[in-house]
Amino acid sequence: MISKFQIAYKNLLRKKSRTILTLVGIVLSSWVLVSLLGFNRGYEKALNRDIDNMGYQIMVMAKGCPYEAATMMLQGGAGLRYIEEDVAKSIETRPEVDKVTPILMQAFFDPNKGDGGGIAGYFGIDLATFPAMKPFLRFHKGGWFKDPTAAEAVMGFEAAELEQREVGDMILVPEKNVELKVVGILERTGTQDDGTIFVPLKTLQQISNLDKITTIGIKVKKDANIEKLETALYQLPDMQVVSFSQVKQTIMKLIATARVMVLSIAVIALLIAMVGVVNTVLMSVLERKHEIGILKTMGAMPGDIFRLVWTETLILCTSGGLVGIGLAFVLRPAVRCAGAQGAALCARRRTGGHRLPAIPPDPADHRGRGAPERHLSGLEGGPRAAPGFHSERSMNMAPGISLEARDLTRIYGRGSEEVRALDGVSLQIRKGEFVSFMGPSGSGKTTLVNLLGCLENPTSGELDLAGRNIFGGGKVLGERGLTRIRREIFGYIFQNFYLIPTLTVRENVALPLAFYRKPGIEGEVEKLLEMLGMEHRMNHLPGQISGGEMQRVAIARALVNRPEILLADEPTGNLDTKRTGEIGEILQDLNRNAGLTIVMVTHNPDLGRLSGRHIEMRDGKAYEN
């Protein structure tokens, strides 16, 4: 059996190009959307990580450093001042401070570096506090110093590369001519640490004949007020505070601006995708108005149609979105083309007429062709006006009566003009009758069949179906009420077949069961197709079978829910004489052998003659010979 999902999915295949273009739009939009959101999240994380990788958010150093000190020196001013190590300890006691680390930066002039000499700088660090403050540092080779006074050095990767140093090699501190053993080389970090030579603080102090430091690195507690701490640190005499929190704040402002831009672009991408989807779905619905009408005749409720449309939308959005997300993850643009599933058209083979296997009729109800029980009065000598057909007015139909219409009238408004399409028609159709309505175009036969088949409400009049009063007493049924009656009682076939081109013969026949299934309906699809001689075409598409075969499929579809009445509106209007004969025979057999009540509208007198009862329509009135 076919599900609503399959119906929706196959509907999308009907306009492959449009579906693919819509999908491409969704893919690109979702790709842009996800990429932008990912970018937004990624660079924010990266910036935060880079800031965190600094290890400490605040540096305290002797006043005049770094900018003013350089100027002061160039102008021959006072030299750099150092910080007592005790200051670090006092800062550490502040409640906002998580950790502190003392640092001594020293530079030595190397006269042998180049032509004219150069400067070599060293970072004296405290082994107990510095590595803990920069846990992201990883060693390419080796490790930290063995003890706080060791004559050892750890080099950033760039520094080691530049100096061609390996673990175990020696370096020489210029000026002082102190040899240090390289005990570790760090992995690249992408920060200034890559170009740094780290030496134990005590060792560097010893080399420099100092017991002071130049800098204190401060890591602030996570939720601490950094600004408050900065203000307090500024009160320290002769101290300069360099805060990375300001840098971070500036960066965060940039991030916020960038985020607005990114989200704006993402929203635009989303809107474009939505417009594309809405356009596709709307076009799809507008193009299939007829088909949706046919689905309603099969028993589809408005909710079913709504769900079908939404399923199509969801298929488009979900598949496009997933592909777009996938694209965003693999970071490469790709065009997903739906594989062409153009079905190779088979040569149309015409099948011969199949005699219908006999279906045991219900002996109690069966009325064979040519034996209709007339309930018309005064019908002798030619056509009579429909009002003359009226026999009795009753809420309870006589036994054996399948359908009774009383004074059915349908008036359409055309501007200020009223068109009386049906003018007070009364008639009875008994169970098992095969009735044909004939007449010129505009005579009201299709309007009558539409009212009898509960496709619309009459302007006035009454209708009883299978013992139930449907229209009457000014009662107007809504779409849901009409659908309930239709799917219980009627099967419909039309001139244009209205098969869904992307569904196979079997799926087309099973289509009504996706919306409504009477109890006990099992294996009906196969039985009907076999009965109609279409079992060999079950897996063919409508485009691969002949017109006569298509109408057989339509008949099977109309019968799949075992209707009480089959309504056929010009069932052979699109068929040649031979196929018309075949369809006529089928209808006749269904009536004779299956006892099916058939109400048929036709222009074809030969087809009309197959029915046992002919009613002629003229100017909205019914006349029976």
Place this chain on the structure above:
Amino acid sequence: MYLGVSGRLPSLNVNRLAVPALLLMACTAAPLAAAVSCELNYPASDIARLFPESTSFKKIYFSFSTRGGQPMLQKVEARLGGLPALYAPLDVPYVVYEVYKGTKKIGYVHGVNQKGQFGVLEVFVSLDLEGRIKAFYLQRIAGQWAKKFTSPAFGKQFVTLTLKDFERYNLISGKGTGKVAAIANPAPEATTDFFGLLRAVNKNLILMDEFFYSVDKANP
């Protein structure tokens, strides 16, 4: 922190400036370039000194990844005695200065990095178009003996040497004959740097041979 550049500060007290400059850089420095090439600190004046008759020069960058790839790297390493070069991935950039007199090319200046006792040795040679050394320049060396190796007397010993001269001398065992064997070590306490310098010049000439002289011969 290693500053990565050397500078001339002749009229100022370098020590007094060093720490503020260091701190300034600690706060503002960007990471150093990933790949390390050997370039002249002051190419205009250095080339004028190394090639007095030159009027202009052109800087050419190349790497193994753009010229021969892994097979070429292996070939050069084999010619260097089978020892893999330290910190020398395929994409490490090399620099050659093509030297001109007017519009006529008159030679090259090329430098290489070589591991020394206390740090890198940056060794440059200027070469004529036949691959003969015209001048030797040690841009960088660390150690108390540095001046002995940067002295003109030491550098003069390399003038007129060609790659062929190095073929008669084993740079690993330190044995051999010819002009290279005759080069005197001015600092016997610094044999690592001495042999490092010899290996640097040999490496310099091999690279030039592979990338320029053999190409010039193939496309005269």
